[in-house]
Amino acid sequence: MLPGFYHACHSLKLSLAQVNVHSDGIDLAQIEALCKSRTIKAVYITPNCQNPTNICYSSNNLNALLALSRRYNFFIIEDDVNYCLPEYWRLPLWQQAPDRVFYISSFSKYFAGGLRAGYLLPPRLWEQPILKQIHSECWAVSSMNFELIMRAIKSNEFTYNQTKLADEIRYRIEQIKKLLQTYEIDAQFASLNVYIRLSQSQNMFEFCSVLKAHKVIVRTLDSFIPEVPALKVDNPNGVRLTLGGPATWAEFDLGITRVEAALQQFNQTFEVVI
Numbered sequence: 607m608l609p610g611f612y613h614a615c616h617s618l619k620l621s622l623a624q625v626n627v628h629s630d631g632i633d634l635a636q637i638e639a640l641c642k643s644r645t646i647k648a649v650y651i652t653p654n655c656q657n658p659t660n661i662c663y664s665s666n667n668l669n670a671l672l673a674l675s676r677r678y679n680f681f682i683i684e685d686d687v688n689y690c691l692p693e694y695w696r697l698p699l700w701q702q703a704p705d706r707v708f709y710i711s712s713f714s715k716y717f718a719g720g721l722r723a724g725y726l727l728p729p730r731l732w733e734q735p736i737l738k739q740i741h742s743e744c745w746a747v748s749s750m751n752f753e754l755i756m757r758a759i760k761s762n763e764f765t766y767n768q769t770k771l772a773d774e775i776r777y778r779i780e781q782i783k784k785l786l787q788t789y790e791i792d793a794q795f796a797s798l799n800v801y802i803r804l805s806q807s808q809n810m811f812e813f814c815s816v817l818k819a820h821k822v823i824v825r826t827l828d829s830f831i832p833e834v835p836a837l838k839v840d841n842p843n844g845v846r847l848t849l850g851g852p853a854t855w856a857e858f859d860l861g862i863t864r865v866e867a868a869l870q871q872f873n874q875t876f877e878v879v880i
């Protein structure tokens with residue numbers, strides 16, 4: 607989940623509740639238990655590519671969540687900002703239930719990082735309140751980025767860009783997957799990011815330090831834990847590695863070489879005498 611979401615909830619003085627996510631999506635039993643014990647206003651999800659685990663929600667999980675939202679009268683905030691490969695992407699849940707779902711997405715990670723343009727599809731009854739809120743915070747928004755995006759979408763440029771991007775990410779995933787499998791490292795793939803799970807005998811901070819020594823920067827999973835005392839989060843053990851930094855194959859291959867050197871060092875055992 608995005609750290610910015612926690613900051614936004616804190617500024618609005620909203621109460622948060624942690625819900626687990628399994629391999630096929632959010633824990634529906636936990637959602638229903640919360641609904642029975644308190645009033646739930648909304649459930650925030652990243653169904654196409656959960657950050658940082660790369661979990662993709664199943665259709666059955668999303669349909670059941672939608673049924674719960676109708677039964678207990680809460681909204682669903684569907685965050686689709688993070689890029690994921692076309693084979694994992696599904697049509698927005700908003701299309702099934704435009705009265706229950708707020709859909710958020712962006713062109714920054716799907717088309718061009720420099721075009722800081724996103725969009726929101728809210729339920730119709732919420733359109734005017736949201737527009738008023740946006741206008742109260744943003745006096746003026748440049749229309750140039752949106753004009754550039756619309757021109758690209760109407761031409762063949764957008765399709766060409768999406769095809770090239772997906773092919774490039776598949777290539778990079780295949781290369782890093784081969785390397786991690788060699789060292790029996792468990793990882794989840796779906797997008798620009800790689801979710802690397804470590805065993806209990808391994809330490810994510812030590813792994814991060816070894817990678818950093820080889821000029822590879824990753825994020826440990828504790829950086830995704832909210833700084834909210836009311837939320838109890840189990841101690842994670844793993845890192846998130848991004849594949850989107852290198853601009854060329856030469857730079858990417860150099861990165862692979864550095865990761866391999868770090869894995870070799872990390873797997874070595876040393877006898878330490880104190």
